Amino acid sequence: MNYYQITVPIPDTEEGTEILIALLSVIGFDSFEEQSELLIAYIPEGDFNKDELEKIEYIQKVEESDKLVVELMPDKNWNEVWESNYPSVIIADCCYVRAPFHPTDPNIDYEILIKPKMAFGTAHHETTAMMLELILDNDFEDKKVLDMGCGSGVLAILASMKGAKSINAIDIDKWSYENTTENAEVNEITNIKVFEGGAELLSDSDEYEIILANINKNILLRDMKYYSDALLKNGYIYFSGFYADDLADIISEAYKVGLKYINNLEKNNWVATRFIKNR
Numbered sequence: 001m002n003y004y005q006i007t008v009p010i011p012d013t014e015e016g017t018e019i020l021i022a023l024l025s026v027i028g029f030d031s032f033e034e035q036s037e038l039l040i041a042y043i044p045e046g047d048f049n050k051d052e053l054e055k056i057e058y059i060q061k062v063e064e065s066d067k068l069v070v071e072l073m074p075d076k077n078w079n080e081v082w083e084s085n086y087p088s089v090i091i092a093d094c095c096y097v098r099a100p101f102h103p104t105d106p107n108i109d110y111e112i113l114i115k116p117k118m119a120f121g122t123a124h125h126e127t128t129a130m131m132l133e134l135i136l137d138n139d140f141e142d143k144k145v146l147d148m149g150c151g152s153g154v155l156a157i158l159a160s161m162k163g164a165k166s167i168n169a170i171d172i173d174k175w176s177y178e179n180t181t182e183n184a185e186v187n188e189i190t191n192i193k194v195f196e197g198g199a200e201l202l203s204d205s206d207e208y209e210i211i212l213a214n215i216n217k218n219i220l221l222r223d224m225k226y227y228s229d230a231l232l233k234n235g236y237i238y239f240s241g242f243y244a245d246d247l248a249d250i251i252s253e254a255y256k257v258g259l260k261y262i263n264n265l266e267k268n269n270w271v272a273t274r275f276i277k278n279r
Helices: 014-026 057-064 078-084 126-137 154-161 174-186 217-229 244-256
Strands: 003-009 031-035 038-044 069-073 089-091 095-098 110-113 144-148 166-171 192-196 208-214 231-243 259-267 270-277
Touching: 003 057, 014 031, 014 038, 014 057, 089 126, 095 126, 110 154, 126 154, 126 208, 126 231, 126 259, 126 270, 144 154, 154 166, 154 174, 154 192, 154 208, 166 174, 174 192, 208 217, 217 231, 217 244, 231 244, 244 259, 244 270
Parallel strands: 095 110, 144 166, 144 208, 166 192, 208 231
Antiparallel strands: 003 038, 003 069, 031 038, 089 095, 231 270, 259 270
16 A cells, blocks of 8 residues: 655754644554654655645645645555564663563563554653653552553553552543553553543542653643642652743642652653642
């Protein structure tokens, strides 16, 4: 099958990139690749409609500046190409995140099978990797956990493997809801409940002992009060999805809603941090 490939500059924010990928997926683009400062998207030749593509506001701006590249790609083994660009990931020498085409490793403590589709959170991005590190380093035994913005479900799955009593996983994107559901099943995890939606699904009657939120700065600042209200006193919350320069803003807003900074990890200017609810 022939494919069209489009190449555009990556939007300035992670949220902008997620929105662009979502809009492209709606019109038939089914695989995406980030290379340096470029986003590459693919769509079967028969599904390509340039008029629909140009209805996307970001694409219009890119095209006006002559930075949109559209190419018809000859037929090739797309599964082979895709697999070659999706390596497995090992976190802290004890957590192995792999796709179905990677071999299993019986000698590792936690092996997570992820079917990477349109959902975000496959451990390749620094924020996901650091959140996995924080989960590995802390106690989840018998805890009630929330994974907010669950993406592929990889954080919720590791929390379950670490002994969490129950996990609610929430994401506003339908494909993330479906991907988390599927990945929980293939990993034989039975204590994850998946919901499609956002912070409106939370209430102050929730009593989570740990909350995981790997989203982005703007959403974290906007919804932090809802997260804090849903967290038990002395419960822990893990934030990621923002840059080191944004940490002061995150700490400031967290203090306002009763969250005390504990520590953070940093990798390639991305940050993952942990707070405790102290009031």
